Each structure stands twice: as structure tokens, then as C-alpha cells.
Amino acid sequence: MKFETVNVKAIKESFVEMEKLEAICDAAELEYDADCENEEKELAFDKAYKASFAANENLVKLLCGFGENDPKVWRKVLATKRNEIKNLINKLEA
Numbered sequence: 017m018k019f020e021t022v023n024v025k026a027i028k029e030s031f032v033e034m035e036k037l038e039a040i041c042d043a044a045e046l047e048y049d050a051d052c053e054n055e056e057k058e059l060a061f062d063k064a065y066k067a068s069f070a071a072n073e074n075l076v077k078l079l080c081g082f083g084e085n086d087p088k089v090w091r092k093v094l095a096t097k098r099n100e101i102k103n104l105i106n107k108l109e110a
Contacts, residue, residue, distance in 0.1 A: 022081040024109045030078055031102055034071040041068040 044064040048057040072094065079090045079101070093101060 023078065024105060027075065027078045028105050028109055030071070030075040031105065034068070034075050037064070037068040037071045040064050 041061070041064040044057070044061040048054070048061040051057055072091075073087075076087045076090045076094065079093075080087060084090065
């Protein structure tokens, strides 16, 4: 595997950003669910969801440098093994 293409610091920062945007998205979704007739809340949720999705895709793109270049694989890994990946990244950066 070629790890020289991996920027561990960028991946770690991307994780932090993604999780921050996911929290914002979750909060916006709760507000929208509580008042689904409110167009402003719907638009806020839509905007937050798009930002969260973009951050996830950015992280997937960065993780593709770990030898497995298929984004589908990294999307699945992030969905099922997120904590393990975060722990690995933290160990690599240390």
C-alpha cells in the first residue's frame, strides 16, 4: 500500500468538520420535524444536510489514499466502522 499520498492531519481535520456539520444537521432535522410546515426550517435542514453530505464526501475522498481507492468501500466503512477509523487516524498522527 502507498501511504505517502495520505495526509493524516487533513483526514483528522475532515473528521472533526464532518462531525460538527452532522451535529448541525441533526439539530436542524429535529427543528424541522417539530414544525414540518415551516419552510424556513425545511430550507435550513436542506442546507445543513447538503453541507454534511459534502463533508462526508470530502472525507471519503481523503481516505481513498489508504490503498483502497473505491469511494463506495470508504462510505460503507465510515457508516459501519467510524470509531475504528478515527482511532487509527489518531494513532497514525501520534
